[in-house]
Amino acid sequence: MKKELLKMIIEKTEKSASDWKKGAEGNRSFLVHQELYDQIGKTEFINAARELECQGLLKIEWEAVGVDIRRIRYSLKDLALIYEMSGIRPKFQVMEENMADVENFLHSVKGLWIKDYLRDCMKRLEQGKIPSEFSKREELFRCLKGIDGLKEPLYKRVFSKYCLGDSKLFEKKLESTVLSIARKYHTDIEEGMDHTQVLSQLFIEEYSQELALKGPLRISVDGQEINLGQFRYGAVLNSQMLVHAKPQSGQNIKRILTIENKANYMAAPYDEEAVIIYSHGFFTPKEREFLINLRESLCAETECFHSGDLDYGGILIYRYIKQKIFPDLMPCQMDEEIYHKYEKYAVEMEPGTLKKLKKLRMDEIPELMEMKELLVREGKGLEQESFLLASGEPQENAELRCR
Numbered sequence: 001m002k003k004e005l006l007k008m009i010i011e012k013t014e015k016s017a018s019d020w021k022k023g024a025e026g027n028r029s030f031l032v033h034q035e036l037y038d039q040i041g042k043t044e045f046i047n048a049a050r051e052l053e054c055q056g057l058l059k060i061e062w063e064a065v066g067v068d069i070r071r072i073r074y075s076l077k078d079l080a081l082i083y084e085m086s087g088i089r090p091k092f093q094v095m096e097e098n099m100a101d102v103e104n105f106l107h108s109v110k111g112l113w114i115k116d117y118l119r120d121c122m123k124r125l126e127q128g129k130i131p132s133e134f135s136k137r138e139e140l141f142r143c144l145k146g147i148d149g150l151k152e153p154l155y156k157r158v159f160s161k162y163c164l165g166d167s168k169l170f171e172k173k174l175e176s177t178v179l180s181i182a183r184k185y186h187t188d189i190e191e192g193m194d195h196t197q198v199l200s201q202l203f204i205e206e207y208s209q210e211l212a213l214k215g216p217l218r219i220s221v222d223g224q225e226i227n228l229g230q231f232r233y234g235a236v237l238n239s240q241m242l243v244h245a246k247p248q249s250g251q252n253i254k255r256i257l258t259i260e261n262k263a264n265y266m267a268a269p270y271d272e273e274a275v276i277i278y279s280h281g282f283f284t285p286k287e288r289e290f291l292i293n294l295r296e297s298l299c300a301e302t303e304c305f306h307s308g309d310l311d312y313g314g315i316l317i318y319r320y321i322k323q324k325i326f327p328d329l330m331p332c333q334m335d336e337e338i339y340h341k342y343e344k345y346a347v348e349m350e351p352g353t354l355k356k357l358k359k360l361r362m363d364e365i366p367e368l369m370e371m372k373e374l375l376v377r378e379g380k381g382l383e384q385e386s387f388l389l390a391s392g393e394p395q396e397n398a399e400l401r402c403r
Contacts, residue, residue: 004040005048006086009058009074019076020091020128029061029073045069057082091128098134099125105141109148113185117144133177139164143174144181150203153239153286159204178202188324191356192316193282200284209239211287212265215275217294218248232270242286247297254301256294257332260308260317261384279306281313282320291325305332310339311349311381312357315372319365331367336374339382345389346380354379 012030014020019028037045049069052058057078063070074082083090099122106118121131133140146163154162160170170178179198183189188201196206216229221244228235237245255274259265265278275294283291295304304326308314314334322329339346349357358376362369375381 002048002051003086005045005052006057006082007088008036008039009072009082010079010086010088013076013079014091014128017128020079022090022092024076024079026076027073028076029071031071032069057085094130095125095128098130098137101137101141105145109145111148113182113187114144114148117181117185133181136173136177139169139174140177143170143178147178147202147204152243153200153203153205153209153284156199156204156206175199188285190282190316190320192313197282197284201282203285205239209242209284209286211237211242211283211290212262212278213237213275214268214270216251216253216272217275218251219245220248221245229272234266237290239286242290245290247290247294249297250299251297253298254303256298256302256304256326258304258306258321258326259384260306260314263388264307264384267388279308279317279321281317283325288324295326304329306330307332307334307384309381309384310334310371311375311383312353312360314381314384315357315360315365315368318368322365331371333384333387334368334371336370338387339371339374339378342382342386342389343378343380345386346378346382349375349379349381353381 013028018024019026032045039045040048046066046069049058049060049072053060058072058074060069061071061073062068080090102118102121102125106115106122109115109118121134124131142163146159150159156171156175157167161167164170164174175195179195182198182202183193186198186201189198193201199206200209212234213228214232214234216227218225218227218229220226221241225248226245253273253275255271256277257268257274258277258279259268260279260281262278262280265276268276277291306318306321306326306329308317318329318331318334354376357372360372362372
């Protein structure tokens with residue numbers, strides 16, 4: 001039972017902020033209570049303590065000699081021997097090993113968000129705290145290294161096979177951890193993104209990225225010009241097209257309109273002067289890159305609008321598009337008039353969502369401040385699909401009035 005008592009001493013030492021560190025000195029003690037006796041049995045506990053006292057590793061302070069122990073005292077200088085006898089690796093060695101691995105990995109990656117995560121890991125290790133995800137550290141680091149090297153989208157199972165040698169292991173064992181880290185440290189990831197959208201920001205795809213749009217947009221692909229205006233009911237650019245297609249300059253496009261929901265995008269009529277784009281929520285990196293190229297090809301007079309849900313998530317998506325793609329973005333059908341027109345379809349917000357909405361800063365999107373205040377007052381959000389209803393009946397086309 002000596003090992004059990006030694007483990008108790010080690011556990012108490014390792015809970016300290018510094019006693020476990022290499023070269024620590026000083027005397028420590030702990031009171032003995034019934035719970036400690038119960039772990040190995042009172043008689044066994046007392047016998048083990050007496051034996052260790054004879055070996056000079058601790059001192060017993062008796063409550064009743066031979067019957068009950070009040071306190072056990074030990075010296076930190078004896079920790080090396082205590083660890084050896086217990087068969088447990090010293091905590092300082094475990095920490096040093098982890099810190100060395102983190103330091104080496106830190107120098108091997110380029111992504112700032114991964115570096116920020118690793119620096120936080122170093123701080124926790126210096127405090128004697130091993131991040132819980134380090135139980136799968138080797139596999140986690142392989143995934144982060146793989147993500148750091150991605151320049152083009154890769155299907156999730158292909159990524160898993162490439163990094164881990166198993167096409168399903170990432171999804172089963174690492175995905176939730178990577179998502180959690182990315183949400184905390186990646187600057188392109190917004191609160192309202194679902195797990196698929198977060199993975200897309202990391203260039204990991206569950207399915208091919210596709211950008212749906214309609215309008216007189218001319219693009220160049222491998223030196224050949226294509227007029228998407230010939231597809232009046234819309235065109236879809238897949239992942240490879242997003243990489244190779246370049247918007248042509250000097251186009252007579254007066255408006256860009258992004259629409260959050262597919263039903264509304266499909267219902268929007270073709271406009272000879274506008275390019276209408278389905279945003280499906282948050283745009284992926286390749287979609288974002290294509291749209292930035294589109295923005296740079298437009299004339300200065302082109303106006304950019306976004307139409308989305310009148311709720312917390314809709315505001316986050318609007319802010320994201322304005323921050324990342326179209327800095328002069330303006331809202332379309334995201335105002336008090338539209339809300340009251342369709343308010344019978346409004347749905348009560350969850351208390352947690354309403355609380356987040358109240359705290360949401362509007363410095364970068366003051367044009368939606370009145371909309372936010374209305375939502376807070378009403379406590380209800382309005383989904384964009386409601387705009388397709390008139391007198392309770394679905395409508396095939398919905399007029400979009402921007403400005």
